[in-house]
Amino acid sequence: MDQEFKKQETNSTGTGYLPGLAIDTVIFGFHESELKVLLLTYKNTGFFALPGGFVHEDEDINQAARRILFHRTGLKDIYLEQFYTFGDKSRHDTAPLKKIMAARGFFPEDNHWLLSRFVSIGYYALVDFTKAIPSPDSISDSCDWFNLTDLPGLMQDHQHIIAKALQTIQLDLDHKLIGFNLLPEHFTMGELQGLYETILNKKLLRAAFQRKMLSFGVLERIAKKWTGGAHKAPYLYKFISGSK
Amino acid sequence: MDQEFKKQETNSTGTGYLPGLAIDTVIFGFHESELKVLLLTYKNTGFFALPGGFVHEDEDINQAARRILFHRTGLKDIYLEQFYTFGDKSRHDTAPLKKIMAARGFFPEDNHWLLSRFVSIGYYALVDFTKAIPSPDSISDSCDWFNLTDLPGLMQDHQHIIAKALQTIQLDLDHKLIGFNLLPEHFTMGELQGLYETILNKKLLRAAFQRKMLSFGVLERIAKKWTGGAHKAPYLYKFISGSK
DNA sequence: TTATTATTGTATCATTATGTTACAATAATA
DNA sequence: TATTATTGTAACATAATGATACAATAATAA
Structure with a gap:
């Protein structure tokens, strides 16, 4: 090459x-x-x-x-x-x-x-x-x-x-649902939101963001992710769709 | 040339x-x-x-x-x-x-x-x-x-x-507000809507379309246009904005 | 002059989407 | 078992859009 x-x-x-x-x-x-x-x-x-x-x-x-x-x-x-x-x-x-x-x-x-x-x-x-x-x-x-x-x-x-x-x-x-391409196969909602915030260079509302993303119906909930933090564990999601 | x-x-x-x-x-x-x-x-x-x-x-x-x-x-x-x-x-x-x-x-x-x-x-x-x-x-x-x-x-x-x-x-x-470029300087709301409908290839609701277009604040109402039809005359509008 | 007609402009209400707050659920730790 | 921080989502408020209704009004006909 x-x-x-x-x-x-x-x-x-x-x-x-x-x-x-x-x-x-x-x-x-x-x-x-x-x-x-x-x-x-x-x-x-x-x-x-x-x-x-x-x-x-x-x-x-x-x-x-x-x-x-x-x-x-x-x-x-x-x-x-x-x-x-x-x-x-x-x-x-x-x-x-x-x-x-x-x-x-x-x-x-x-x-x-x-x-x-x-x-x-x-x-x-x-x-x-x-x-x-x-x-x-x-x-x-x-x-x-x-x-x-x-x-x-x-x-x-x-x-x-x-x-x-x-x-x-x-x-x-x-x-277009293109954000997922920048993340690993499995990701948390927080990570996805962070990505959007970084690209758009502005803060987004957590509740509304999650509601909207889930409404697209392209996220499959995989498992929980125990991060070691003293709080509820977030779910891991994966992007599912005919088009990627 | x-x-x-x-x-x-x-x-x-x-x-x-x-x-x-x-x-x-x-x-x-x-x-x-x-x-x-x-x-x-x-x-x-x-x-x-x-x-x-x-x-x-x-x-x-x-x-x-x-x-x-x-x-x-x-x-x-x-x-x-x-x-x-x-x-x-x-x-x-x-x-x-x-x-x-x-x-x-x-x-x-x-x-x-x-x-x-x-x-x-x-x-x-x-x-x-x-x-x-x-x-x-x-x-x-x-x-x-x-x-x-x-x-x-x-x-x-x-x-x-x-x-x-x-x-x-x-x-x-x-x-982007680009539709106006396809119309003459003065146009009616009906003409503008017709343009949008043609480009998007679908019917739009008259009331909602008018409300939305006016909300942009880029239309100046010029005068009435007497078309000769037996009905209320539509206004003529003109596109105003710093950017064209 | 007045009624009729078609279309416009917009008010009104219904529905949906989005912004915002609140709170229960729950891992880890004390 | 209580505390803490964060998540998931319900609940409500506000804004945007969808849908209907109706008054206003040019032209025409009576």
Whole structure:
């Protein structure tokens, strides 16, 4: 899989890829009451960036997004949604990419395909934090979770892409049942509420939240969870539905 | 403006355009209780298609969408929204395009840029039917409104693009105030309700609809409209708001 | 001029959804 | 066995929406 990058650098015309088209994925996770995104750093540069990639000539763009997602998290069958395509001409800034390549000892001609203007299709993914295993590759030093509230400086317009992704899931949360994708298979009502509160960035009323969630009829009560606290044990729930 | 097409055909490598990237616009209008979309036919082929175009090298994709929209309708300051990017590899079908070009007496090599695989960014526009003047150009025979309920056979996946656009405005209609863009400056409550009913494809309750619309506080009552009917005259309203 | 007709604007009440408070149930601990 | 904190849910209050009813009023006909 890591040949992918060598292939991208070496063949200066980008044969085998759709020209000028990139995919960036905002991979959301949730842990300890914090919404997180997966970021990587490019080797020896300290640049933080969203996991992304390019589309093969014989590949649907959605397939490409899944491939990239799998590559970073090791996960298949993930909730993945295209949310916006970014194509301002101001995105075209070759400096960071040149540095990234230089740090690998590669000094491309100015007409190298990777230095041309790219339009990027944004996808967001919702993954179970406990199942996803971030994996760096030959081109990146690290690939790790960052709190959404405490992001490092990001390459290009990646900050903006994340903001737009967040905005999208905030809107989607109300009318699609997507929240569950961020939790482990079993969860308490309190955990689910905490997730909603974090995404929407506001407090919700406990009684009303529970009533509403149960009214959807997609939660199956599994067992009790004895947390060790001196109080009633919460139930564990699991998401059930034809659609996931 | 019509040189645009000659430029696209003649220069076989597509210099000046972003390669492999197209824009398709679903331009919605509303007239006589029918939702309409603007379609064009390519000269001497009878192919129906969405108005579309390509992105200039020095242009934001949103600018490109506005340029295409202006070119077709003569309108600026139109409500325009990107809704999805279509990039299945199955879209790549050179046959129709070859016929279109052949009908113009142009027979491109197989490696002509227009025959390569394209990813298309979909935009939808909401326009005042009474203001938009559909205009064909050198490459198209006609450019006309078609009822959404009675579309002709369309090129490639344009049917699917329209379906996705419709789905998007149905969802947007609830939480954005976008409906007004499809009506003339002044309209009655009945006309507004008819518009909503057509888009959502269901009957709404008159009293509740009126109460809700007025509660938004974005409607200014202008005057009465004497229709000639033997009944109370409805008020004319106008949309007022900082955001349009 | 006045009755008739169809449609509009809105009040009224019914129903449903949501906000809010309260309290019994219950694990762990003292 | 009492205490504590938290959960699940009942109960009530308020707000939003569904449904019906009716007065207001342009045009037309008597």
